[in-house]
Amino acid sequence: MRPMMRRALFLATGLAVLVTLGWSVRDFEALMASGDVVLLELAPADPRSLIQGDYMRLAYAVEREAIHLDAPAGTIILGLDERRVGRFRRLGGTGAPGPGEKAFRVSRNVSDARAMVEPHSFLFQEGQADLYAKARYGIFRVDASGRHLLVGLADADARKIEPR
Structure with missing residues (x-):
């Protein structure tokens, strides 16, 4: 050439x-x-990694439910409360979301076929570990198709945690 x-x-x-x-x-x-704001409850997870710097390893309460997917990825329907906290209602193939509901894309965990929410880590500025240790919710922006993006973490009162 x-x-x-x-x-x-x-x-x-x-x-x-x-x-x-x-x-x-x-x-x-x-x-x-x-995207619409949706909060997912966090399950306890590891708060730091010395190799990657300060970050929180995330696990979501919805992943502990018996939600099994047949395909590598799918959609679940979340019911939203007055604070916009999402809780599993049903699988996405059973009809469009109704009032107070939101579609949310998930993937299948290869080990047990359960629904898995990504991402599983949240990076933050060095020295902010104590502040983020109070996190109880992941804050997501979600579009109509259920595609989502983690944009922050919230405390027990569903208030976004802001670095100092």
């Missing part, structure tokens, strides 16, 4: 990667701006 062709191929590949990354970032920014 000639050097000029090789350079053009390299530039085209680089441009394709940048466009893909830009599109992904734009997509997540749109979800953060317009």
Whole structure:
């Protein structure tokens, strides 16, 4: 292959990667701006990692329920209370969400086929471990299809934990 062709191929590949990354970032920014707020109750988990820095390992109460998926991924329907805390109501294939409900995408745990919520970690600024140790809820932005993004953690009163 000639050097000029090789350079053009390299530039085209680089441009394709940048466009893909830009599109992904734009997509997540749109979800953060317009997604509905849903809180999921946290189950106790490890608060720190010395290798990765300060972060909280997350486990969600909904993962402890007997929600079994047949496919590698699926949707569950959450019932929302007055604070927007979501609790499992039913599997997503049983009808569209009604009033006070929200679709939420989950994946299947390979070991036991139970529903699993991602992500399982939340990074935070060094020295804030004591503040985040009070976390009782994960705050998600969720779109109409159930795609979600973890945007913060909340305390027992469902108030977002803000670093000092």
